[in-house]
Amino acid sequence: MIVSMRLHATQAEIDEVCDRIREFGYKVHSIEGEERVVIGAVGVGDVTPCLESLEAMSQVEKAVRISAPYKFVSREFRPHKSQIRANGSVIGGDEFMMIAGPCSVESEKQIMETAEAVAAAGAKMLRGGAFKPRTSPYDFQGLEVEGLKLLRKAKEATGLPVVTELMSDSDIDVVAEYSDIIQIGARNMQNFALLKAVGHAGRPIVLKRGMSSTIRELLMSAEYIVANGNPNVVLCERGIRTFETETRNTCDIAAVPVLNELTHLPVLVDPSHATGKRSLVPALARAAVAIGADGLIVEVHPHPEKAFSDGAQSLTIPQFRDMMRDLKPYLEIWKQVRAAETAPAL
Amino acid sequence: MIVSMRLHATQAEIDEVCDRIREFGYKVHSIEGEERVVIGAVGVGDVTPCLESLEAMSQVEKAVRISAPYKFVSREFRPHKSQIRANGSVIGGDEFMMIAGPCSVESEKQIMETAEAVAAAGAKMLRGGAFKPRTSPYDFQGLEVEGLKLLRKAKEATGLPVVTELMSDSDIDVVAEYSDIIQIGARNMQNFALLKAVGHAGRPIVLKRGMSSTIRELLMSAEYIVANGNPNVVLCERGIRTFETETRNTCDIAAVPVLNELTHLPVLVDPSHATGKRSLVPALARAAVAIGADGLIVEVHPHPEKAFSDGAQSLTIPQFRDMMRDLKPYLEIWKQVRAAETAPAL
Amino acid sequence: MIVSMRLHATQAEIDEVCDRIREFGYKVHSIEGEERVVIGAVGVGDVTPCLESLEAMSQVEKAVRISAPYKFVSREFRPHKSQIRANGSVIGGDEFMMIAGPCSVESEKQIMETAEAVAAAGAKMLRGGAFKPRTSPYDFQGLEVEGLKLLRKAKEATGLPVVTELMSDSDIDVVAEYSDIIQIGARNMQNFALLKAVGHAGRPIVLKRGMSSTIRELLMSAEYIVANGNPNVVLCERGIRTFETETRNTCDIAAVPVLNELTHLPVLVDPSHATGKRSLVPALARAAVAIGADGLIVEVHPHPEKAFSDGAQSLTIPQFRDMMRDLKPYLEIWKQVRAAETAPAL
């Protein structure tokens, strides 16, 4: 921790700050510059309370933490990428993970048709929402448990493991029962009660980045889940909110290599929510493969114009097939790169 | 609803879109421009599904809703400002509402000392967190039920009604029991499970704007609560997330008059979270009074440099007193303006 | 300057960094933490090149400057607020400065009518654009020199000094001739060629904050003008770009007290561009007065619905009069506060 004092701080003020730092368990090194004094706090102390306390002191200009605020999810804690397993499938391994399916489960016919089509086209997991977070209370809120049962049917028919969203800790048991991976949606990324709850869910978690959350905050939310007992977390970049309105969100594609430097957790990209427009999804999917994401989560609907939600960004089944075909050469390079990265050094 | 077709759409495509619009219950008026056809959907139909369906059709360029997506919270539904009552106090009436207290309840001594001091200085309600949303799992998470009991004590000593945050629907009964107003925090503004739950809480709700939520989304979240049975909602502007880093958030002060045009719900401003810096709080408080907010919610701590959270933005007790003194002439104008607004027309 | 090394940096790497810091003229203090080494650079050196050089070294995690990057505009350089004089009027003194007028000068009739009306209602300067920055090449680009001459006429008729925008250094002589204060618009806040040019303009400058510029960048742009010879700079907050679309921009009202802490330059608020909506202008104007701005710059048009630009945000003349009347009690408090601030200590 580095603390810079205000200009013209008196020696008494500096001493007071040093004493405070020592109270939190640190040793103190103070540097007298021409203009102002800077104090380094060294050792193992209680960093956040100490920082907050210092920032609240009027003689302190700024207090900056040097070490990362997360532990378990950092690359320093675990240098190799984590492989998250769900019912035989692996995210973060040497196979690219393609997750596809409708925004919402709407009917048996719809989910079965979609599941079979995406499986045939090469998807490895099925997505589909049974509990739906909707901006308006008057919009379709999901089939709830009925939707979960339909996902189970689709899984039995296709063998695809199921990813579905959990919105409230009250539903955790039923969602865990019917899903292979539980999704925490963007709007709940900092629903800390929910994050704590899924620490005990017994299922891997896909944690979507909040639409105005920084990469650090995403990692802190993942840390919540891991620190509460569940190390199986997959991150997902799905676009952030900016001033640009041509796309629904702005895909922060560089978050993928940033996350690959900072954490061992696998990273997915959701090109459907990131763009909000079907026509842009395949291009963004190619970029996600090329930049080194571990997988994609893509919305597909047999009849997007009749979808209960997110129709504008859902691929039709033929469009999904075309996208899978066009991704092939990129996925081949992906596999070679991944193999080279994980090969034992000679 | 207004639908503009893509350039060079064929008559068959236009007909298909018109048929779709009629399926959702609307009448159709189509306008042939030089360049493209624009279709108006008129009448009472199922607007969101219809919009989504149209946006998913490839021959449609854009579909725009004309009417507001919320009803109960709109000024059109209720032309006069709602007065929200809590234990004898009123928000939205002819008295400005000053809510003050610490970020977190930390100890009996701390909350009693603060409550007595802010009451003496003129605050009308007490704030204080017992369940705390913290970015890091390693930070202080609040005293929970113990904190609620201390708030009750402080209320008994001072007569100040209590505002405190609810983070999970599991805690709704205990939080409702010990609070006069329940706060939904910024990170939970789109926690729809929680919004539905507090529709039945039997307590007024202070709903804080999410840090990247639009004003419309704030109103939609308020609509969730009202549509689920609880008409007593107070909105709170507490700063949004932007690129600027001098302040913790950017206070969207113009949201106050925007909300006053769009909704009958009262609006508070939280200058503590909006700035993150104690020295800026009094200035922003003055602006909030002058712009026509219905009240303020301000963090105060007897010893900010020892606060468990938000010390940097908490006023000391003498600073709070000074602020109250300096606000006085602005509050007098506020009362005159409010009286003039609500006076019966001659 | 504080430099934190990457985890596990070797002694040789640390030495290399220390040598580099010394090359730029600093002394070095190194602090060995448990986890990583932190180096303080002390003394008077060449800070920006040094910072850039360090950030480019792979063994460096982060290099942070402690001192502010601006000098002449800082409060530390000059503890009292600067008073900027233009033709007898003062910005930053003990009178609030009200600047009003149309977005563009459109005709003699329009500018004369507006100037006389705003003068009668209490404005102290006249604004009006002759060179107009327009997003589209097909929109009205201003009357140019003809517009400047009309502003001169309006000044002669009313006695109001004139503020008008300069867009290119090619026009600097003619704009300086016809104006009392030169405005640099938001889109040119980082047009460094223009900033250098107005260092020699012989006129005070109103520098509007860029729509995505930080407060620090605004101060750096002011520093350009001052360092090039012109100390008479007035800053103007006119709203920043965010995700919110209810208003044209988001007024960062807290920038006013932030700037009052960091700089001695006076600060205006432009509620017209900040909101983009006439109905919101008076409320935001009240907030600007209450928060301690030194003045306002407001768009007024005799017939906004016939304005060549910015009609939606222009007040009519009666609306301007009403606003002036409603501001009166706030301006009285403003004067008392200002007088108390500048009174000699007893």
Next chain:
Amino acid sequence: MIVSMRLHATQAEIDEVCDRIREFGYKVHSIEGEERVVIGAVGVGDVTPCLESLEAMSQVEKAVRISAPYKFVSREFRPHKSQIRANGSVIGGDEFMMIAGPCSVESEKQIMETAEAVAAAGAKMLRGGAFKPRTSPYDFQGLEVEGLKLLRKAKEATGLPVVTELMSDSDIDVVAEYSDIIQIGARNMQNFALLKAVGHAGRPIVLKRGMSSTIRELLMSAEYIVANGNPNVVLCERGIRTFETETRNTCDIAAVPVLNELTHLPVLVDPSHATGKRSLVPALARAAVAIGADGLIVEVHPHPEKAFSDGAQSLTIPQFRDMMRDLKPYLEIWKQVRAAETAPAL
């Protein structure tokens, strides 16, 4: 243009709006909904002034333009991608364009060494700044004309055409003389005086997106250049400003396919400014190739830690070589895709 009236507008108000629309040359179609009246303006009229006039009328709720505000740069104006030629090289053709070089020209040795190295590694053009836009007046401002002459030397030695930035219309002749392509930097994207000037520069223009500019605004700025006589414009996505601070800017990678839908102008990506971090540049470069950009513009420096500017984001020469090697398989797919797109239909 679609105009929605306020709720409860009277017939007289509606008539007034209709008359106004007709004044601007449009025919009027009015649609009476249950709630409010919506008016379509059809035909060829004076769109922007009409829109502004309507928005300024108090009885109008919202006025929305349907047609795009740009013409020459639209895909509708020219369905095939433009090929921009500069001294034998082509951007927008069937070869991917790799532009590389230092941020600033610093010395003969530096620019010659860099130019030769990037040419040997496969770059097709040389970038290098002689006039530098710097946030601080105290930072290195470029070698100016001396820098241009060194770029000429480097071009003679390597055959690489030169891209360099123009900051002021005063320097247009000398910059045009020494460059093959003129760059307009992000901070000048809405310097309309400069945009008009380069309409007559006789050189192709690389127009970088402003850091807070929308895609539409970028296209409008390109339209300025084309409408002023210069059809040879190349767009460049270089990251936008958001709340995220892990990267210098946030690369809006989806802007590439969005632009490919809206305009025929070629699109480059600048992964150096987009990330601000050398380690992230190669990954983002891969994404740009895969998503269908027409080229890259990358900063390379022989000794980044001694660079006068942007060292942290400059690749070393070996890193640039590695990036070129790793891009190869992606560039092969790129060529196949491009060939398929431009192949004559059978």
